[in-house]
Amino acid sequence: MSIQLTEGVNLHIIPTEKYKTVRIVVKFRSPLDKETITKRALLSSILETNSQKYPSQTLLRSELSNLFGASFGSSVTKKGSVHVLSVSMNVVNEKYLTMSDSLLINSIEFLKEIIFNPNASDGHFDKGTFKREKENLVDYYDSIADDKQTYANLELQKLFFEEDSQKIPSIGTKEDLAKITETSLFIYYKQMLQQDLVDIYVLGDIDEEQVIAQLKEFPFEPRRFEKQELFYIPSEVEKINTKIEYQDIKQAKFNLGYKTDIFYLKENYYAGQLFNGLFGGFPHSKLFVNVREKESLAYYASSSLDTFRGMMIVQTGIDSKKMDLVKEIVTLQLKEMQAGNFTEEDIHQTKQMLKNQLLQSEDNSSAIIERTYSNKLVSNKTKSIEEWIRNIEKVTKEEIIEIAKLVTLKATFFLSEEVK
Missing domain, CATH: 3.30.830.10 (Metalloenzyme, LuxS/M16 peptidase-like)
Incomplete structure (x- = not known):
């Protein structure tokens, strides 16, 4: 079942009794653009680290423990001509628990906190969090050179594609990362919330009406999205x-x-x-x-x-x-x-x-x-x-x-x- 929560924001429920868990994924989709790929990768790292309510990783992990060991994370990927940032959560189905009949409600509230209340104030992300996650991303970029097959694949893409946005990996580049500040990233975060197309997926054995009502309270604003070709068509081969x-x-x-x-x-x-x-x-x-x-x-x-x-x-x-x-x-x-x-x-x-x-x-x-x-x-x-x-x-x-x-x-x- 799919319903529109607001223009450009859609909820998709996949009912199944096959699993003992419920999976929730929020996907933000934007046109692939070299100027924003690295911002989105860094933003993904920051969002999964802390929030205003859980300003440290320790507090955030503690809350996940309270949610009966729920798993949570975020990632970025390319799909042709679009870039997708995903925030996902896997939580035990409360039907298999004797002590919690509000686990799914609390888990959705946790996601709402993470997405809409990041650890930021006065128009910029928390400086300590920003600095640490930026350093972690630099370390990750440096580690790619040690994984020779990944390195070879990325070098091959530079030769294969003409557009810069296709040449660089979905997690961005070290050069572009150096230009990002805690203020410029927060400005982009607000832009992403307002402009990206959003798809929310909930898979599991759930009370559909309850989930729909709760997700309708996510403060997404209507957004328009210029229709674009999803697939990237490589140019004809003139020379190898x-x-x-x-x-x-x-x-x-x-x-x-x-x-x-x-x-x-x-x-x-x-x-x-x-x-x-x-x-x-x-x-x-x-x-x-x-x-x-x-x-x-x-x-x-x-x-x-x-x-x-x-x-x-x-x-x-x-x-x-x-x-x-x-x-x-x-x-x-x-x-x-x-x-x-x-x-x-x-x-x-x-x-x-x-x-x-x-x-x-x-x-x-x-x-x-x-x-x-x-x-x-x-x-x-x-x-x-x-x-x-x-x-x-x-x-x-x-x-x-x-x-x-x-x-x-x-x-x-x-x-x-x-x-x-």
């Missing part, structure tokens, strides 16, 4: 952008970025899932079997799709001296897919693995909300798990081949020790 970087590392990383025409829930989406599973998504895939197992050219080799940005990434961990050979073998595997050199048994196995993934996701309340949110962003409808499975089953070999023919290499990044 390549970069080689040398560091003191033991295992080289060779990542390849491909332009695709596979977009979430569009006509060829399900065929795209089959293509990716066969190419590099599963242990029986061509990349895993031929690059890693048969040729022993890689410590790992896999592919993944970003169906909001028309991108496929191939990740490999290899010997520094074998980059050219790995690229040749990866290219050959794509040509094999384009030529239809895979069997009906391969397709059947991939369909089974995709279906198993979907069914397993039904055990995760967070995954259900994320899938529902993505569905509504694209089509304003919710597809049942049965409909997903039917669409996967219908995919033919010819459709997979057509998908493979649309996949084009656009960028490569090689991180290696210097070979002497």
